[in-house]
Amino acid sequence: MTDRSDPLTRLRALQAGDLPVHGGRTLAYVFDSGLPEVDRLAREAVAAYAASNALDPTAFPSLLTMENDLVGFACNLVDAPEGAVGTVTSGGTESVLLAVQAARDSRPDIDRPSMVLPATAHAAFHKAAHYFGVRSVVVPVGPDFRADAAAMEQALDETTVLAVASAPSYAHGVVDPVGEIAAAAHARGIRCHVDACIGGWVLPYAARLGRAIPPWSFAVEGVTSISLDTHKYAYAPKGTSILLHRTAELRRPQFFASADWPGYTMLNSTMQSTRSGGPVAGTWAVVQHLGDEGYLRLAREVFEAVDAVVATVAAQPGISLVVAPDSTLVALETDDTCDPFTVTDEMLARGWYVQPQLSFAGRGPSIHLSVSAATLAHAEELRTTLGEAVAAARAAGPVRVDPEVVAFIDALDPAALSGDDFDGLLAASGLVGTSEDGALALPARMAEVNAMLDVASPAMREALLIAFLDRLQRPVRPHAPGREA
Ligand SMILES: Cc1ncc(COP(=O)(O)O)c(C=O)c1O
Known part of the structure; x- marks a missing residue:
């Protein structure tokens, strides 16, 4: 029998089984400012524009205005020079896909195009390779988990259309040596993309707060494009990221038009054609509301929370940092008294979601934490919960596979x-x-x-x-x- 009770009531009941998106205790997938007014504003703006279509900027000029505002804000964050341009996309993966596609299509003269990636580059690049027939040349990272710029330089050849660096990498939270990678690419006329999907909205504020952040933005010569996700550390609703190019000419191959059918001429800057205005409006409203001052405040909070996590881990037997974090992502490993997978289960049983990461390239499994500004209010609770979770995992002993x-x-x-x-x-x-x-x-x-x-x-x-x-x-x-x- 079909349940005909109020769909919103049923939605709320369904949602109760999901991870909470607020409360600062879900340390992957979601990013929480901890500010209820930000969420209220975003919800209203998303709802107001849910049916609007960003496909046609002449039909919905307000969305074009909002996108240009967002790209302008992002340009200022990442030291974009005059003449830089950008596109609002649906998320980090789409920004990465488009960066790779544009790089490939900028070189029609290359038969079997390739891109050079550090092994820690986000899986979105492998997806791009798969979709666009670009060969991935994956270069192992150094012992500090940062890209090995010299080895990447060696890997560049006449088929390379793109070199990639992360700021920071997802799995380990460290910033690659962007200066060296971009210089090597630039010297050969190769594009260099910096994947700042995570760091783009938070590293500039970290630098302003006096933290030591290696150079990674357009201030670095040779960086041709940067992706930065608004649905991460801009604390905007899900469904937006920004892909910036140093010049309009670099962006040009990203665009697609087709008049080869009897309907409207399809004209797109992204993979999607019809695009909901909801996420764009929600993001615009949040960025307008928080502004530069708001983001600086939230950055202060999130880094205070990161420092608290680092101090907690330093005092906790059984667990340690994989590497000191450059940004807001923290990777933890266990000693042989317990294992990361049991620790993540024990954390979840206590209301905290941290993300297991499987072994890779000779390194054991680890635990990922995407720290949010909202986590700061619960830093003490996180300390006791992690202590309890590790103690329980040690009591159980490491999980073994037959x-x-x-x-x-x-x-x-x-x-x-x-x-x-x-x-x-x-x-x-x-x-x-x-x-x-x-x-x-x-x-x-x-x-x-x-x-x-x-x-x-x-x-x-x-x-x-x-x-x-x-x-x-x-x-x-x-x-x-x-x-x-
Ligand atoms: C560095 C980096 N690049 C790309 C992505 C992909 O972003 P999305 O999940 O928004 O598609 C992520 C996601 O965490 C990321 O951390």
Whole structure:
């Protein structure tokens, strides 16, 4: 029987099962200013523009005005020279995709274009490589988790259309040596993109607060484009990022027009064509409200929270920093008395979401924290909760995967597995069970699942998780008259 009660009541009930987006205790996926008026403003602006379409700036000129305001604000943040231009996109991944696509299409003379990435570059670059047929040349990072500029320089060749640096990298929160990477690219006439999706809105304020931030902006010669996400440290509602180019000429290949059909001439600066005005209006309202002073204040708070986390970790046996953070992202590792996956489960059981990161390139698993300004008010609670979570994880001891299971997984070729094989593997991993009513059941604790994924190769992890997503995304069809239930 279809539930016909108030959809908003049902929405709220559904949402109660999600991670909280407010409260400063969800330390990945969401960014919380801790200011209720910012959220109220964003909600109203999103609602007012939810049906407006940014596809056509002549039909919705107010959205063009807002986008130009946002790009102008971003230009000032990142030392963009006169003549710099930008585009509001739907998020960091779209900004990265467009930077790669524009770089590829700026060099039609290159048959098999490539890009040179530090191993710590965000996975969005691998997605871009996959979508646009650009070969990724992945260069291992140095022992400090920063890009190895000399090795990246060595990797540049006549097929390279783009060199990439992060400010900071997601997994470790450190800023790459942008100056050296950009100089090497510039010397060869190659574009250099700085992925400041995370840092773009917060590192400029960190520098103003007197923190030591290595140069990464357009002030660095040779940086040709920068991505910075408003839906992260601009504390705007989800659905916006900004891609800046040093010149209009560099942006030009990003644009797409098609008059080759009988309808309106399609004219786009982004991957999307119809684009909701909601996120643009919500972001504009938040940026107007907070302004430079507001962001400086929030940066002071978020870095105070980061410093509190660093001090907490320094005093906590069993856990340590992977590397000292340059920005607002903190990566933690455990010693051999416990494991990161049990710690993340124990944190969640106490109302805090921190994100597990699997082993990579010879380094063990870790725990990611995206610290928000709102976290500062709970810094003391975070200290006690982390202490309790680590103590519980140490009492339980490190989660182990049966060596026979490790050998079994090692022997599998993900490319050769059938749908049935994946069903069996997903059930065996505990990632997907079946509840009494036949629906998929997700595990409440993830440590064993993560530990199993951790021993699998990246290719096997990808295959398993794609199979998992495939099984999650199945339609729930309402009963239709005339169709057998
Ligand atoms: C450095 C970096 N680049 C790109 C992205 C992708 O952004 P989004 O999730 O908004 O697509 C992220 C997301 O965390 C990021 O940290």
